[in-house]
Amino acid sequence: MRQNPRSIQLFVAAYEEQSFTLAAQREHATQSGVSQHVSDLEDSLGVKLFSRSIGAVQPTPAGTAYYSACVEFLKAHEMTLRAIEPFKGSRQGEIKVGMTPVMTRAVLAPAYARFTKENPNVTVRIIDSYFGELTDRVRSGELTFAIVPSSIGSKGVRTSFFASAPEMLVSGRMSSFQHCKPVKLADLPPLNLAIPGQSNARRKLIDAYITSNGVGIKSFAEFDTMAGTMDLVSRGEWATILPMMMIANDIDTGKYNISPIEDPPLILETFVIEPARKSMSDVALDFLECVKEEFAFSIAKATQLLKQGRH
Structure with missing residues (x-):
């Protein structure tokens, strides 16, 4: 044969x-x-x-x-x-992209709107899930690519760096933290902290930071729902830790106190994963570039608003 x-x-x-x-x-x-x-x-x-x-x-x-x-x-x-696709007329097709909630909350919508306007014949399907499931679906070929907050290797999956963002302490407006003012978590009174569950890739990052920097914790609440986390935090007794690009649109709403974490900063790194046996199409690469541009825009917007809020 x-x-x-x-x-x-x-x-x-x-x-x-x-x-x-x-x-x-x-x-x-x-x-x-x-x-x-x-x-x-x-x-x-x-x-x-x-x-x-x-x-x-x-x-x-x-x-x-x-x-x-x-x-x-x-x-x-x-x-x-x-190689023959350019000879078939206007760009068309379908891409299926996986993202975790840290990407879908603020970065996805403007990237999706811009890309689909420029490419009306391309269908973009978004799967909102967590690292483990997205990795399995990328390996199977169901997803064109996914953006995840972990670089843990997996057989059949190719990984490349996407972008990084500083993490912020987010608390309700009635909390004692000053909006936009940087904080050193180890110097704060013990926190009531809402964090993602053990299956979330960011949980390991947060746990390691808390342990290695002697951060005081009064109690943990495990929330794997972003809407529930933000609602809990807005009530004043709880805080959470979220990456900057995710809360860029919340800084000037007056609903939360958002405090950059410093000394040391806590940095989230994100990665693109794709099936190792496939090459990404030009359409997929263009959509990925749109997401990267909106990611950078969110970081720049948040940085500027935080700087203005300190004065």
């Missing part, structure tokens, strides 16, 4: 999922079909790509070496097909 893109695609899915059943579900094939394609590949190559056991498959050293080459092959194959 000659190697072909479909057989290689099914092999890559089986390698990344380490299961013929999961690979079949991901690629809309049958379990027996995936197994047969892999067996035919092994026969044609003259080596075993997987060692098989009940309920699982493990790649052999030959399988791992072959996988690395297959990822590059699939990416190159997709680029050859895309």
Whole structure:
């Protein structure tokens, strides 16, 4: 049997999922079909790509070496097909993008509005979720890319730096903190702090900062709902920690006291993840650039408003 893109695609899915059943579900094939394609590949190559056991498959050293080459092959194959796209008329198609709540609250809407106005024939679908689920959906190929607050590597996923933002202490207007004035968290009285749950990638960042800098905590409230967190904080007894671009539109509303965290600052880094076996289309790259521009605009806007608020 000659190697072909479909057989290689099914092999890559089986390698990344380490299961013929999961690979079949991901690629809309049958379990027996995936197994047969892999067996035919092994026969044609003259080596075993997987060692098989009940309920699982493990790649052999030959399988791992072959996988690395297959990822590059699939990416190159997709680029050859895309080379003719400019000759088909106006830009069209669909991209499916994953974002966590820190991106969807303030950055997404203006980026989406501008991009879709400039590209009316392109459909952009947004999935709002958390790091673990977005990573799984990127690896499966369901998402074109996602922007996440973690650089933890994952098989089948390519990661690149996107942007960074300082984190802010956000409290209700009736709190004792002065709006726009920087704070050193270790010097504050113990806080009632609303934070994301353990499954949220930002939780590890916040926990590490609190522990390493001796921040006093009176009590924690785990909230994985942004609307609920902001409502709780607005009532005055609780505070939370949010990245600057997320609260840029709240600084001059008079509803919250927003305090930059300093000595040391707490910095959130965000990353783009995409399927390792694919290359991002020009349309997807343009949308990503729109998001990056709006991210930078939100940071600049927040920085200026905070500076004005101190005077």
